[in-house]
Structure formats: C-alpha cells, structure tokens
Amino acid sequence: MQKRSTILLGLIITGILAIAGCGKGKSQEVVVYTAVDEVFSEKIINEFEEETGIKVNVVYDTEANKTTGLVNRIIAEKDNPVCDVFWNNEFIQTIKLEEEGALQPYKSPSAEDIPDYYKASDNCWTAFGGRARVLLVNNDLLAKENFPTSVSDFVSGKYTGDQLAIAYPMFGTTKTMAAAFYAQWGPEKGKEYFQTVVDLGVNVVDGNSVTKDMAASGQVAIGFTDSDDAREAIEDGANVTMVYPDQGEDQMGTLLTPSTVAMIKGAPNEDNAKLFIDFVLRESTERELVADGFFDVSIRDAGKGGIKGMTISLEKIYEFMDESAKDMEELFSVAH
Known part of the structure; x- marks a missing residue:
C-alpha cells in the first residue's frame, strides 16, 4: 500500500513539473x-x-x-x-x-x-x-469662394495649368491615387483625368513636398499633396488652407x-x-x-x-496598379 502511494505521489509530482515546464517554455x-x-x-x-x-x-x-x-x-x-x-x-x-x-x-x-x-x-x-489626399490652397491667390471642392475641379479648366502643381503619378501616393481613380471610374476615365493634367500644362514635380512648398510660397494657387505635408505647411505658418476633396453626400470621398x-x-x-x-x-x-x-x-x-x-x-485599387502605372509612364515620360 505504501509502495502504491509512493508511486502515485511520484506521478503527481511528475505531472506538476511537466505542467510547470510547459508554462516556462511558452514564448x-x-x-x-x-x-x-x-x-x-x-x-x-x-x-x-x-x-x-x-x-x-x-x-x-x-x-x-x-x-x-x-x-x-x-x-x-x-x-x-x-x-x-x-x-x-x-x-x-x-x-x-x-x-x-x-x-x-x-x-x-x-x-x-x-x-x-x-x-x-x-x-x-x-x-x-x-493620410489623406488633399488640395493645398494658397489664400493670397484664391478667394474662398473659388476654392476647389473636388478632385474634378483640378482638371475642370477653372484654373490654368500654371496655377496648379501635382507630383509625378509614377511614384508614391500620387501613383496610388491614379490606381484609385482607375478603380473608381474605370481605366478610360481615369487615364483621361491625367491626360487633362498634361494638356493643361500643370506643373508636374518631384514629390508631394514640392507641391506643398509651391503652394505655401505662392508659386501656385493649388498643390495636390498629402495631409501630412499640408499640415507641415500650416504649422510652419504658411497662409494656406487644406481642402479635403469630395466630401459632399453625393461625392466619392478622398x-x-x-x-x-x-x-x-x-x-x-x-x-x-x-x-x-x-x-x-x-x-x-x-x-x-x-x-x-x-x-x-x-x-x-x-x-x-x-x-x-x-x-x-x-484590393481593387491594387488590381489597377500595373495598368495605371503603365499609362502614367507613357503620359508623363512623353510630356516631360
């Protein structure tokens, strides 16, 4: 009987040690x-x-x-x-x-x-x-009633090309935006948007920070950029307004x-x-x-x-990345 109890006690102790060992081994x-x-x-x-x-x-x-x-x-x-x-x-x-x-x-x-x-x-x-895609407006160059409210305003002809700036759409968030327009509107209308950018003679520059600087300094009235760049300009004291486009009930959002x-x-x-x-x-x-x-x-x-x-x-935006990137390369390598 005593031998059986000793064996049972040994098994219990072994089990406790095994459980403790598992706990110690947990990552x-x-x-x-x-x-x-x-x-x-x-x-x-x-x-x-x-x-x-x-x-x-x-x-x-x-x-x-x-x-x-x-x-x-x-x-x-x-x-x-x-x-x-x-x-x-x-x-x-x-x-x-x-x-x-x-x-x-x-x-x-x-x-x-x-x-x-x-x-x-x-x-x-x-x-x-x-981050959000935004339109950074220079308040000295545009009155509030003339501010854009949609990405469509950027290519509507309401503004001349020399009043506008955008980063090359083969890189960064502007490249992603091109794919998003293709996904939202279809490739034909998406490509047409950027063809209009070329036709208007919009300033196409090396990056969102450059478009931000151009709007902040008054070189252009509107710079298409990202919200973090726009916020930086505002914090630096530039007389600019950050406009989130397409915020209306029947608009697509930014x-x-x-x-x-x-x-x-x-x-x-x-x-x-x-x-x-x-x-x-x-x-x-x-x-x-x-x-x-x-x-x-x-x-x-x-x-x-x-x-x-x-x-x-x-995922839908990603599906159009290759097609839109190819079109952007063709449009903007020829134009520049």
Whole structure:
C-alpha cells in the first residue's frame, strides 16, 4: 500500500513539473518587422511590452531600402520564417506579400469597427489610420469662394495649368491615387483625368513636398499633396488652407492611404503575434497615433462625421496598379 502511494505521489509530482515546464517554455517574445518610423512605433511597442510582459524584437527598415527591403526579407525567409508580424506604413507592399503567400489569415476582434474595404477579403491583413489626399490652397491667390471642392475641379479648366502643381503619378501616393481613380471610374476615365493634367500644362514635380512648398510660397494657387505635408505647411505658418476633396453626400470621398498590419505565415510566435496585432488595431492605439502626428485621419471616422474616404476597396485599387502605372509612364515620360 505504501509502495502504491509512493508511486502515485511520484506521478503527481511528475505531472506538476511537466505542467510547470510547459508554462516556462511558452514564448514571451514576438518578432515585428516595421516600416513605421521608430519615433512613432517605439512608443506603441513599449506600451505593448508593459501591458503584456511580452518582449518585442523589432526590425526597422533602412532609409535606403524603406519598405521594399523588409518585404524582400520576408519573402526570402518564407520557407523558414523569422518574423511574426509585419507592421507596414502603406498597403501596396503588404498586398504583394499576400500574393507571395507570405501571410496567414487572422481576424482580429479589435478590427470589428473598421470598414471591410480596409481589410483583406481573406483576413490576411488589416488597414488602419493613414493620410489623406488633399488640395493645398494658397489664400493670397484664391478667394474662398473659388476654392476647389473636388478632385474634378483640378482638371475642370477653372484654373490654368500654371496655377496648379501635382507630383509625378509614377511614384508614391500620387501613383496610388491614379490606381484609385482607375478603380473608381474605370481605366478610360481615369487615364483621361491625367491626360487633362498634361494638356493643361500643370506643373508636374518631384514629390508631394514640392507641391506643398509651391503652394505655401505662392508659386501656385493649388498643390495636390498629402495631409501630412499640408499640415507641415500650416504649422510652419504658411497662409494656406487644406481642402479635403469630395466630401459632399453625393461625392466619392478622398483617397486615404493607411498603414497595415499582418501575421506572417508560419509565425514562430503565433499567439503573441495575435496579441500584438490586437493591440495595434485597437481604436485607442489608432487615435494615439493620430494625436502623436503619425496618422492624420482615423479610418474609423470615415462616413461617421469625420473625413470621408473613398469606399473602393484597397484590393481593387491594387488590381489597377500595373495598368495605371503603365499609362502614367507613357503620359508623363512623353510630356516631360
């Protein structure tokens, strides 16, 4: 009897030690690759670590490679993944990873109030926050009653080409905007819009910051740019107004270019990856990033009294990237 009790006690102790061993073996880390500037992402990462006790091993992009470097690294590691979560500052390269089979679905409960057109149809990524395409108007050159209210006003003939500036639509958010117009209106009308830009003799320049500077300095009356650049001009004291186009009830809204977060297929620390994604996608995190100046808008506010964004899906925009890019190259390489 005593021998049997000793065996039973031994089994119980072994079981307790096994359970304790499992607990000790549970991962307490997560690997995050991010293209979000460290000055903004570090704060969020520190808050996550403090709340959960999970250590975040973060890899930032380099200024030389930007998002492309991280994307190529994830693709190269696809058969033996190191990264758990990709937190990107845009959506095009994230969808590219989805196409490469490098992402796995995760439907975060934190994203329930994010509109579906900002999510992957297979739940491989979710978008949040972002910048808006805006028209920056010089108040010294245009009276308020002559301000544009729609992207269509930019090519309507109401303004002469020398009053207008836009970045080359083969790059950056202007390239994305071209694809969005193709997705919204169809390729024929989308291409016609940019053909009119050429025909009017609009100033086509190297980047949104240049269009911002031209509007701020009075070289042009209207610069097509992003909300972060426009906000910078306003904070610097320029006499300009930032106009969010197409905000009327029967208008399409403006293009919002969000950040995205996604789980890597075969993530070594899958449970912790889910916790990190849930944390980043919280409404409170999105609004914190707005308050900190990384985001200019909350996509949760779209259609709810906030900035009205286009409701065309990000996936649809991506479908037109190659076609619109080819057309933009033809239009603007000939023109310039």
